[in-house]
Structure formats: structure tokens, C-alpha cells
Amino acid sequence: VLLVMSVETSSSEVFEEFRANVRPGDRIRVTGKVQEPGVDAVACQFEVFCRDFAIEEKWETEKRGCFQDxxxxxxxxxxxxxxxxxxxxxxxxxxxxxxxxxxxxxxxxxxxxxxxxxxxxxxxxxxxxxxxxxxxTPSALGDHLPPSDKCSKRQRASIFCRWLIDTFGKEKMSRGVLDVAGGSGELSYEMVIMSRIRSTVVDPRPIKFNKWQHRFLENSIQQGQADISELLLPPTMYQDKSDLLEHLRGCRRREGCDCAQLFLKQEQRLFGESFLEDPECSKTFDESAVIVGLHPDEATDIIVNFSLAHRKPFAIIPCCVFSHQNPHRRLEDGRPVSSYEDYVSYLRQRAPGVRHAFLPFAGKNQVLYWMGDE
Ligand SMILES: C[S@@+](CC[C@H](N)C(=O)[O-])C[C@H]1O[C@@H](n2cnc3c(N)ncnc32)[C@H](O)[C@@H]1O
Structure with missing residues (x-):
């Protein structure tokens, strides 16, 4: 299915959650009406007026290798x-x-x-x-950092984390951070494991440690540099360091590794209007001192809207513009938002006091932030 034309029975939020979870190779079931292909249609392309959808089987890369279309x-x-x-x-x-x-x-x-x-x-x-x-290539107009001084994109989470602490202060950050669209949890790993800052990932994608994160944590625990009673989320079945180490080591290479869930808090859902309807999410939101988003895709506008509406400081590093999904966006001079530069201007124009800075890593590295009602 290349295009879902309309969704009758499910809300757009349910559809977005479904879309965020589907990966190439997954078998999905779609109920709806198949349309006659138009004259311009590519072979194998058809359109469906979709009434319902579900993932029937996930593609298992571990067992079946990379999916080939x-x-x-x-x-x-x-x-x-x-x-x-x-x-x-x-x-x-x-x-x-x-x-x-x-x-x-x-x-x-x-x-x-x-x-x-x-x-x-x-x-x-x-x-x-x-x-x-x-x-x-500079990632955006105004980015005067020489490319040779930039770190690789892989280090973006640790660089962003350090910048957040320097900008908002450790005391404020320690009250709690909401890491919206946190993906596998790289930024929250930096905050929680490396800097002891409480953080909650909000993303429908499950959090997961990579091999490097796994190994670093194992070594820190093994060498007594990390206090497990401070790091593990309550309630925990691991009071004993050796039991925990055994679990971590056994899990490192497993597809269903759940170690991240022992240390990082996650609300595995989309961040949107309904987020605050859940009492637990609402509590987490209230307790968070800053809302952050590293390349938060479709959640970018939502973070800014929520933050401003609730007078909560935010810091985001936008990446994709999604102009087709957001034709309503307009710049102050009335022009539609069509490029990355337009999008950054649009976000900066959302409220007085939204500032910006460039961080020293390759790729989209412009952070937009608002310190709240200072
Ligand atoms: C480009 S990835 C970035 C992930 C991570 N922050 C990083 O830098 O590696 C964008 C993420 O946004 C998530 N996302 C998109 N819309 C969202 C929403 N409304 N609420 C929460 N997460 C969302 C996707 O599931 C995806 O994990």
C-alpha cells in the first residue's frame, strides 16, 4: 500500500502511531476499498480507502536478514x-x-x-x-562552525546533553526532562546514565541500548563506578550487582534485549493532545522542567505548541520539515513554510524569546530553545 487515502474508523493519532511502527518487510492487514489505478499509476501501485489496519507480522531481520523489496x-x-x-x-x-x-x-x-x-x-x-x-556543507544558513571542527553525527546526543546542562543548568535539569521523540533513547542515556538527570522518553518506538552503551554500563557497574541503587528504576528485582551484570551480559546480543527499560523511563506512545489525559503521563509532564527533542520529526511543532501553552522551557533540534503534511504553516510575511530555513524561522517566530544556537556536530545541528518566563 503506497498511499492511505482516508481513515474512517481510527483517529489520525492511531494512524500516525501505526505508521511510526511499520518497517519495510512487515506484513500488514488493511481493510478498505481498492481504487482503480489512475493513468499515471506506476505498476504495482494502487490506492486504498482504508477503514482499518494492523501489523500482522514484523519482519525479523535477525532471522531473515535485511528485507529486500x-x-x-x-x-x-x-x-x-x-x-x-x-x-x-x-x-x-x-x-x-x-x-x-x-x-x-x-x-x-x-x-x-x-x-x-x-x-x-x-x-x-x-x-x-x-x-x-x-x-x-554548512547544515544551515548562519552556521559558521568550520566543518573540520564538527564531531560526527553519532555524537549528537552527548553534545546536545552537555549543551542542555550548560544552558539550563544542572539544578533545573535534575528536576526532570521530557525527551519527546527520543527514539531508541540515546539522549536519555546521556542524561540518565552519564549525567544522572531524570529523563522520560516519549516515543512509540521501544528504547534499546546499543552495544557501546551496553558495554559502558557493564564496565561502570563492574568497576563500582555506577551505583545500581541510584540507576535502576524502581521497582527492581536486581538488588545484587552480580545478578544485574549477568542479565546485562546475557542480553547484549539478543534481539529482544530489555536492558534499557531497567534504567530509562519511557512512555511508549505518541506525544500529542491525548498525552495529558493519561494521569501517569500528566504527572510526568508536570514534573518535567524542560521538554527536549533531538531531530523529533513530526513531534517538532507539538513540542513547541505544548511548551508555550504550558509555559515550560523547551529545546529542540529540528530536522525534517514535512511541509506537505503541514500546509497551514505560514511565516510572519504570509509565505508558506517550504524549506528548512523557512521552518526554523517559523518556529522562532512562534513566540518572543525563542533563541537559537549551532552545536558542533555534522548534520542538522541548529538548536531552538526557550528558557520559559524568566
Ligand atoms: C528521526 S527519529 C529521532 C530519534 C532520536 N531523537 C534520535 O535523534 O536518534 C524521530 C522519532 O520521532 C518519533 N516521533 C514522531 N512523531 C512523534 C510523536 N508525535 N510523539 C513521539 N514520538 C514521535 C518517531 O517514532 C522517531 O523515533
Whole structure:
């Protein structure tokens, strides 16, 4: 299903939650009416007026390897492009170089060839070149940090965490932070494990430690640098350090690893209007001194709206604009919001006192923040 036209029985929030959980390869059940394909429809593409939907089976990467989109093979193939003339200076097709397939097939404007290299080598060269270009390009107008002084994107959570503490102060942060759209919990890991700041992740995606986080925690506990009674969320069945270490070590390589849940608090749901209707969420929200969002996607506007409405300080690092989903956004001069720069201006114009700064990591690194009614 490429497009859901309307949702009759479920609220848009339920649909958004469903969408956030679906990954390529998952088997989903959709109930609705199939529409006749339009004249412009791509092969294999159809539209459904959707009444209901559910995930029937998740794709298990551990057991089955990476999901390969077989519909792409039906409609495309490298040989099809040979029939049309693609400019030899055109950039390589991103989908094709990454997966060996492209849904657009012969209609693709980009090149489907490796220039005589093996696909693996061509892919490695393409990735290296993109990385080089990305590091040289400022992420936004006004970002004067030299690319050579920036850390890799992987360090964004720890850099953001340090900036938050420097800006809002450890005392304020220690009262509690709401980490909206926190994903797997990287920013909350930095706050809770590395800085002993209480934080709650709000995201439908389950939190999960990566191998590095796992190992660091194990070593800290093993060497007595981390006090487990201070770190573990109550109630806990692990009073004893060796039991906990055994659990952590046994879990590290398992797909269903639940270690993050022992240390980081999460509300596994979307942040939206209904969030405060739940008494536990409402309490967590009231107790939080700052609302933060690192690349919070669709939750960006919601964080700003909630923060301003409840006079709570916020700090967000916006990334995607989602202009098609938000045609109502207007800048002060009446223009619609269509680019990243427009979006940043729009968010800054939401209230007097919204400030901005650039953080030293690659990628989208502009933080917008409001200190509250000082
Ligand atoms: C680009 S990821 C960023 C995750 C994480 N902050 C990071 O930097 O790695 C965006 C996240 O936003 C979450 N998200 C989108 N809309 C949301 C909402 N309304 N409430 C909570 N989470 C949301 C998605 O589930 C996804 O995990």
C-alpha cells in the first residue's frame, strides 16, 4: 500500500502511531476499498480507502536478514535503463546504489551504473563522497562552525546533553526532562546514565541500548563506578550487582534485549493532545522542567505548541520539515513554510524569546530553545 487515502474508523493519532511502527518487510492487514489505478499509476501501485489496519507480522531481520523489496525487481532492473538515455554526468541513483534496485526503473533520472567497479566498491565510494560533501556543507544558513571542527553525527546526543546542562543548568535539569521523540533513547542515556538527570522518553518506538552503551554500563557497574541503587528504576528485582551484570551480559546480543527499560523511563506512545489525559503521563509532564527533542520529526511543532501553552522551557533540534503534511504553516510575511530555513524561522517566530544556537556536530545541528518566563 503506497498511499492511505482516508481513515474512517481510527483517529489520525492511531494512524500516525501505526505508521511510526511499520518497517519495510512487515506484513500488514488493511481493510478498505481498492481504487482503480489512475493513468499515471506506476505498476504495482494502487490506492486504498482504508477503514482499518494492523501489523500482522514484523519482519525479523535477525532471522531473515535485511528485507529486500521484491516489488522493485518486478518493475525495474538495471538493464531497463539501457533503453533510455540517462546523462552520464547525472548523479548515481540513491535507491539503486544502496539496494541494487530502483522502483522507478527506466523512468529514473539518475544513473544506474557502477562505472566498471563492483557494486560493493561503487557503494563504498559513493558513501565516502557523500560524507565528504556533507562535512563541507554548512547544515544551515548562519552556521559558521568550520566543518573540520564538527564531531560526527553519532555524537549528537552527548553534545546536545552537555549543551542542555550548560544552558539550563544542572539544578533545573535534575528536576526532570521530557525527551519527546527520543527514539531508541540515546539522549536519555546521556542524561540518565552519564549525567544522572531524570529523563522520560516519549516515543512509540521501544528504547534499546546499543552495544557501546551496553558495554559502558557493564564496565561502570563492574568497576563500582555506577551505583545500581541510584540507576535502576524502581521497582527492581536486581538488588545484587552480580545478578544485574549477568542479565546485562546475557542480553547484549539478543534481539529482544530489555536492558534499557531497567534504567530509562519511557512512555511508549505518541506525544500529542491525548498525552495529558493519561494521569501517569500528566504527572510526568508536570514534573518535567524542560521538554527536549533531538531531530523529533513530526513531534517538532507539538513540542513547541505544548511548551508555550504550558509555559515550560523547551529545546529542540529540528530536522525534517514535512511541509506537505503541514500546509497551514505560514511565516510572519504570509509565505508558506517550504524549506528548512523557512521552518526554523517559523518556529522562532512562534513566540518572543525563542533563541537559537549551532552545536558542533555534522548534520542538522541548529538548536531552538526557550528558557520559559524568566
Ligand atoms: C528521526 S527519529 C529521532 C530519534 C532520536 N531523537 C534520535 O535523534 O536518534 C524521530 C522519532 O520521532 C518519533 N516521533 C514522531 N512523531 C512523534 C510523536 N508525535 N510523539 C513521539 N514520538 C514521535 C518517531 O517514532 C522517531 O523515533
Amino acid at each position: 521484491r516489488t522493485a525487481a518486478l518493475v525495474s532492473g538495471p538493464s531497463m535503463q539501457e533503453e533510455m538515455s540517462v546523462d552520464q554526468d547525472a548523479p548515481l541513483c540513491k535507491a539503486w546504489i544502496n539496494t541494487g534496485q530502483c522502483l522507478k526503473g527506466a523512468a529514473c533520472r539518475y544513473r544506474h551504473d557502477t562505472g566498471g567497479e563492483t557494486i560493493g566498491k561503487a557503494r563504498a565510494m559513493w558513501v565516502a563522497e557523500r560524507r565528504r560533501q556533507r562535512l563541507q
